[in-house]
Amino acid sequence: VKASVQVIEARDPCTYGHSERVAALTVRLSEEVNTVTSGRLRSIYFNNRQIQEIRYAALLHDFGKIGVPEAVLTKQKKLYPAQLEIIRHRFGLAQRTMEMECVQSKYKYLLEHSAYRKHPSQEPECAQCQEIEQLDTKLAEAKTRLAEYWELLLEANEPHILAAEPLAQLREIARQTYRDIDGARKPLLNPDEILQLMVSRGNLTPEERSEIESHVTHTYEFLKQIPWTKDLKNVPDIAYGHHEKLDGTGYPLGLNKSEIPIQAQVMTIADIYDALTAGDRPYKRALRTDAAMKILRQEAAHNKINAELLELFDHRRVFSVLGHSLEVKVESA
Incomplete structure (x- = not known):
């Protein structure tokens, strides 16, 4: 015995x-x-x-x-450690993709406006400068949103009771996609991961x-x-x-x-x-x-x-x- x-x-x-x-x-x-x-x-x-x-x-x-x-x-938690590590790399890839797309957008914009040259005599608030700044702003907002999604994911991964608001936010994350290295749009979280994170009580499906x-x-x-x-x-x-x-x-x-x-x-x-x-x-x-x-x-x-x-x-x-x-x-x- x-x-x-x-x-x-x-x-x-x-x-x-x-x-x-x-x-x-x-x-x-x-x-x-x-x-x-x-x-x-x-x-x-x-x-x-x-x-x-x-x-x-x-x-x-x-x-x-x-x-x-x-x-x-x-x-111990809703996601297995290996799953969380894969998601962490996925979020990192999503951020790098955002940054690359922003650089590509800037490059494309500058090519299309190649006649534009900035001189000290030009007004500081030119249309081209504003366009570049808007791209940077959009990137910063997207990165902030991605970081918020990650923090929410970590919180939801804990084995406690999920309130209505976090559940609604998880549904929002479930609708998000990112561009993978092959150029295809893919979900930020797959259906199995969402199912596990949305366990409302405890850590088991x-x-x-x-x-x-x-x-x-x-x-x-x-x-x-x-x-x-x-x-x-x-x-x-x-x-x-x-x-x-x-x-x-x-x-x-x-x-x-x-x-x-x-x-x-x-x-x-x-x-x-x-x-x-x-x-x-x-x-x-x-x-x-x-x-x-x-x-x-x-x-x-x-x-x-x-x-x-x-x-x-x-x-x-x-x-x-x-x-x-x-x-x-x-x-x-």
Whole structure:
């Protein structure tokens, strides 16, 4: 089991320690369930072998990530680094093309007005001078606009929620073209790049998110092949349910509350809590315990996770197993 965890973490260094932390939280919450003497949880009790089963399932719940393409698994922003580098060169080419076209326009203009010679006695604001200055002005404006597009692209590439205005600006960029070295007009951004940048939340396209979500099925298929002892036979099913939601909106099976093993419901709370508070993910900042608990309560209020288990998680300070605590604000007198 430990070797498998090491494989998972080597595959996705950004989530190093996640499996161990989820296991610690899940086991502690399961142990706290055993002490409940009232309410809906009072009839639930996990013996020592079941606790071990829960621990193994939690340690291995993400093993299926070995079946997810590494580029998708470790993706930090909306565009892959190689894509961004290609676009950067494209923007540089577009700027050089603008500059070359401006020089060509000046040269053509001067050839057409070859009889024109500037003398000190001539008025400074001559028509020819104004034409040349207008070309320079247009070039400067075009370069400024291109630089603004680049800054907008970098901003849109971050994995945060895009507001309506940046989305509209991205649509404007999608209509822009440049002249390539072969003389053909080509889009500044291709359709795939625009699709990725216009992801309104997070950094994954629907196809990439589907690949990430497939790790649950990969985990289940792997765990089913292991000849578990009778006491550990539920490990695959427990791990299989950690992304299911009580209202049926989870994945991969869309199970309802009655169909999700209670052990998986315990693990779901631990998994979400660690994902919110972990500081090892470069694409998001770690949340404080109170902020994470607020989000979890919202999930429970919307019938996504088990409210009774979450209340126990909070009341018994299960997160303290990771060294976390709630910050208490002291009001000044």
